Amino acid sequence: MNWIYPLTIVLYSLSVFGYFIDFLQQNRKVNRLAFWLLSIVWVLQTVYFVYRAFELNRLPLITPFEGLFFYAWVVVSLSLLINWYFRVDFLVFFTNVIGFSMMAFSLFVGDSGIPESLYTLLVSELLIIHITxxxxxxxxxxxxxxxxxxxxxxxxxxxxxxxxxxxxxxxxxxxxxxxxxxxxxxxxxxxxxxxxxxxxxxxxxxxxxxxxxxxxxxxxxxxxxxxxxxxxxxxxxxxxxxxxxxxxxxxxxxxxxxxxxxxxxxxxxxx
Known part of the structure; x- marks a missing residue:
């Protein structure tokens, strides 16, 4: 399942680039393509999040990598939802520039996991709710x-x-x-x-x-x-x-x- 994350990054970048082209050139066909790419990104993000949750036997929210990923996933989810109801054309573009930046930044942070000495201290229901x-x-x-x-x-x-x-x-x-x-x-x-x-x-x-x-x-x-x-x-x-x-x-x-x-x-x- 490790292939999902880099594929998500690639498709996310193509989607944001498509929205950028639409912003500059008013190209509805590119806009629709960017929307479907972003929808696929959301599906891949969701699959990866669920997979990580089962793999770690906890909600993957605690490390910097996990926090950035969850942040990006929520941004994608909310932007698609609001655009569906309110039809604000450029909302998806502006919000997902930030969402993609979070995903890209997570590559530099790396998935180092939780230090063993902190694991027991950090993994608690109250902390998970706080971070969420x-x-x-x-x-x-x-x-x-x-x-x-x-x-x-x-x-x-x-x-x-x-x-x-x-x-x-x-x-x-x-x-x-x-x-x-x-x-x-x-x-x-x-x-x-x-x-x-x-x-x-x-x-x-x-x-x-x-x-x-x-x-x-x-x-x-x-x-x-x-x-x-x-x-x-x-x-x-x-x-x-x-x-x-x-x-x-x-x-x-x-x-x-x-x-x-x-x-x-x-x-x-x-x-």
């Missing part, structure tokens, strides 16, 4: 980011009066703004609950909550940034271009939290 919920929130934040990127691009196109089919396929600014907000509203409580469960797990294992850990601090900063975004929308009714930029900035903080803070964390060495 956090990664689901990351995927939803990714979609929110994609909607905001699309909003900013369309805003610039309208400002420069670049009319055409591409502009129409973005959808309305109001719709993009609303969907970005909805995905953030969906993701935020998941992220908060995931953090709380992480604190509970840490306390149950070590007898204290490592609030001074780099990963914990950066996660709280991300939580605060998204709280500001939601507060501005819900209380002050702020909408539009500046909020899209704020949402993009929040997601960049999320990426820093995901990739960098773990390098300086004594508590999250395995993530």
């Amino acid at each position: 919920i956090i990664l689901l929130s990351y995927a939803a934040f990714t979609l929110s980011f994609a909607f905001s990127i699309m909003y900013v691009i369309q805003h610039q196109m309208l400002k420069k009066k670049l009319w055409g089919k591409r502009l129409v396929r973005f959808g309305s600014l109001t719709n993009l703004d609303t969907l970005a907000n909805r995905m953030t509203i969906f993701a935020f409580p998941f992220f908060l609950i995931g953090l709380i469960l992480g604190f509970v797990w840490a306390y149950s294992q070590f007898g204290f909550i490592p609030l001074m850990d780099a990963k914990v601090i950066s996660s709280l900063i991300v939580l605060a940034a998204y709280a500001v975004y939601l507060y501005q929308r819900a209380v002050h009714y702020v909408r539009g271009y500046n909020m899209a930029l704020l949402n993009i900035a929040c997601f960049l903080l999320l990426l820093i939290n995901y990739f960098l803070s773990g390098q300086y964390s004594e508590f999250h060495l395995w993530v």
